[in-house]
Amino acid sequence: xxxxxxxxxxxxxxxxxxxxxxxxxxxxxxxxxxxxxxxxxxxxxxxxxxxxxxxxxxxxxxxxxxxxxxxxxxxxxxxxxxxxxxxxxxxxxxxxxxxxxxxxxxxxxxxxxxxxxxxxxxxxxxxxxxxxxxxxxxxxxxxxxxxxxxxxxxxxxxxxxxxxxxxxxxxxxxxxxxxxxxxxxxxxxxxxxxxxxxxxxxxxxxxxxxxxxxxxxxxxxxxxxxxxxxxxxxxxxxxxxxxxxxxxxxxxxxxxxxxxxxxxxxxxxxxxxxxxxxx
Amino acid sequence: xxxxxxxxxxxxxxxxxxxxxxxxxxxxxxxxxxxxxxxxxxxxxxxxxxxxxxxxxxxxxxxxxxxxxxxxxxxxxxxxxxxxxxxxxxxxxxxxxxxxxxxxxxxxxxxxxxxxxxxxxx
Numbered sequence: 001x002x003x004x005x006x007x008x009x010x011x012x013x014x015x016x017x018x019x020x021x022x023x024x025x026x027x028x029x030x031x032x033x034x035x036x037x038x039x040x041x042x043x044x045x046x047x048x049x050x051x052x053x054x055x056x057x058x059x060x061x062x063x064x065x066x067x068x069x070x071x072x073x074x075x076x077x078x079x080x081x082x083x084x085x086x087x088x089x090x091x092x093x094x095x096x097x098x099x100x101x102x103x104x105x106x107x108x109x110x111x112x113x114x115x116x117x118x119x120x121x122x123x124x125x126x127x128x129x130x131x132x133x134x135x136x137x138x139x140x141x142x143x144x145x146x147x148x149x150x151x152x153x154x155x156x157x158x159x160x161x162x163x164x165x166x167x168x169x170x171x172x173x174x175x176x177x178x179x180x181x182x183x184x185x186x187x188x189x190x191x192x193x194x195x196x197x198x199x200x201x202x203x204x205x206x207x208x209x210x211x212x213x214x215x216x217x218x219x220x221x222x223x224x225x226x227x228x229x230x231x232x233x234x235x236x237x238x239x240x241x242x243x244x245x246x247x248x249x250x251x252x253x254x255x256x257x258x259x260x261x262x263x264x265x266x267x268x269x270x271x272x273x274x275x276x277x278x279x
Numbered sequence: 280x281x282x283x284x285x286x287x288x289x290x291x292x293x294x295x296x297x298x299x300x301x302x303x304x305x306x307x308x309x310x311x312x313x314x315x316x317x318x319x320x321x322x323x324x325x326x327x328x329x330x331x332x333x334x335x336x337x338x339x340x341x342x343x344x345x346x347x348x349x350x351x352x353x354x355x356x357x358x359x360x361x362x363x364x365x366x367x368x369x370x371x372x373x374x375x376x377x378x379x380x381x382x383x384x385x386x387x388x389x390x391x392x393x394x395x396x397x398x399x400x401x
Contacts, residue, residue, distance in 0.1 A: 188383050190369075195376040200344050206330050207340040 026166055026175055026265050033198065033266055037212050041202055050215035051273050057202045058209050065277065074151055074223040074275045077230045081152030084145055089134045095149065098130035107157025107272055111164060111261050113171035120174055120257040123150055124232055141251035142235035147221040151230060154221065154274030161271055162218060164264040178262025181255055182213075187246025193259075196240075208279075217264045219276030230275065233260055309396070316397030319390050326386065326394055331377065334401065345377060351401045362395040 024032065038045045041057065049056035055065045085095050099106050110123040127149050128138035139146035166175040182193045193213065196205070201212035220233040227235075234251035237259060241248040249255040320326035321337055329337055331344035355361035363370060366381030380386045386394060 188385060189378040190383060191376055191378070200376065203344045204340075204342045205344065206342045208342075 026172070029179065030266055030268060033214060036198065037201060037214060041212070044202070047214060048270065050212050051218035051267075051270050053211035053215065053219070053276075053278065054202075054209045056212075056215075061209070061279075068277050072223070072275075073225070073277055074221075074230055077148045077151050077221075077223065077275070078155055080145075081148035081150075081155075084149050085152050089131075089136050091134055093134055095127075095130055098126070098133070099153070103153055103156045105157065105160060107154050107274070108160035108163060111257065111264055113166060113168070113174055113261070115168055115170060118170050119254075120261045122252065122257060122260060123153060124234070125252055125257075127153075141232065142238070143227070143229055143231045147230040147232055150221050150232060151275040154219075154272065157272050158274070159271060161269060162264055162267045164261065164268060166261070166265060174258050174261055175265060177254075178258035178260070181259050182262055187241065187244035189244040189246075191244045193240070213263065213266065215267050215270050217260060217267055218270050218272055219274045221274065222276045222278050224278045226279065312393055312396045313400050314397075316393035316395070319386065320394045320397050325390065326380070328394075328398075348398055348401055351399055355399070358395060358399050361399055362391065365395060365398065366391055 034047060037050075038047070044057050046056065052062075052065075055062040088094050107123065110126070111120050113119075114121050124141065124146055127146055128141075131138045139149075166172045185192045185195070196210050197213035197216070201210050203210055217233060220236070221230045222236065223230045224236075232251065234256045237256050238248035238251065317337075320328045320334070323330070328334060328348065329341045331342045333341040333343070333347035333349075335347075335349060337348075351361065355364070365386075367379040368375040368377035369379055369382075378385055380394075381388070381391050
């Protein structure tokens with residue numbers, strides 16, 4: 001009897017998540033999200049422009065941003081990233097030994113699902129893996145050297161397209177994990193990512209217009225004026241979680257890797273344009 | 280007869296006086312409650328209502344996620360209904376983005392009462 005009750009309780013919980021999250025294949029979900037944004041944002045919704053976040057929708061802010069992009073604040077980081085890229089490790093090898101000499105297609109490979117290890121591999125994850133494999137100390141995850149090297153690779157890969165296709169059962173499970181995270185309410189303020197970046201995209205929180213979720217992963221790492229330096233996508237995830245008074249997860253945790261994977265699938269076909277600059 | 284009339288009129292004027300005095304004190308405390316409620320509502324670590332709502336006299340550059348909080352008495356004649364909306368917006372809209380200020384302990388019961396008085400006065 002007790003067992004039966006738990007079963008019912010579990011069923012009720014899982015049903016309620018399905019209702020808010022909607023069951024769908026990655027392709028169906030992408031269509032639904034695009035359709036929704038197109039419908040709610042109307043003529044403003046040039047989806048290809050969403051790689052520019054809030055500046056895709058906001059004339060005044062866009063002009064200021066384009067002026068900033070003339071002397072990009074991430075330029076110093078690009079130089080630093082290149083230096084780190086070229087500096088040999090203690091064993092004489094360098095990053096090129098892991099990523100190859102031509103890195104124009106490297107950014108577009110991430111994130112991907114590793115079927116054997118059943119995990120999501122991110123660009124930042126592989127940067128640190130390369131260091132460890134070569135007997136070097138890994139970088140800290142959210143800013144500094146890791147963001148600089150990530151920016152160097154992103155810059156070389158500008159113009160490529162996001163193309164992340166979960167095909168196997170295990171890959172789809174990771175996708176679904178990210179999707180559930182994205183649509184679940186959390187924190188004392190009880191908000192989901194979708195509350196702000198889907199249902200209220202282009203509305204303002206106080207003076208700040210909200211970017212649509214589509215295109216979020218295209219331009220990271222980002223130099224954010226508020227940070228005063230360059231940061232990774234997972235750093236930004238942590239910030240948005242803190243803002244709703246939810247405990248942030250660690251950068252490169254399974255939760256954030258799944259979230260990145262889901263957001264990338266949603267953004268399939270959009271142009272990679274990192275690193276970016278934001279307010 | 281005359282005496283009793285005088286007695287009645289004295290009684291009436293005393294009553295009137297008393298009620299004037301008591302109305303005056305209620306008004307004074309109302310106003311300070313409203314003032315406190317305003318502080319809590321606008322404090323961005325407490326209500327932070329301006330993040331989503333325009334409030335006349337509340338501050339510059341309000342957000343526009345929620346409707347403007349104007350002519351509240353017309354839309355919420357029952358103060359308790361207004362308080363319930365602020366305490367837990369999910370009762371009316373289960374997927375509301377508005378934080379459940381009472382239910383999640385973002386505001387204390389006392390703060391919730393004061394914010395309600397302030398919003399009701401708008």
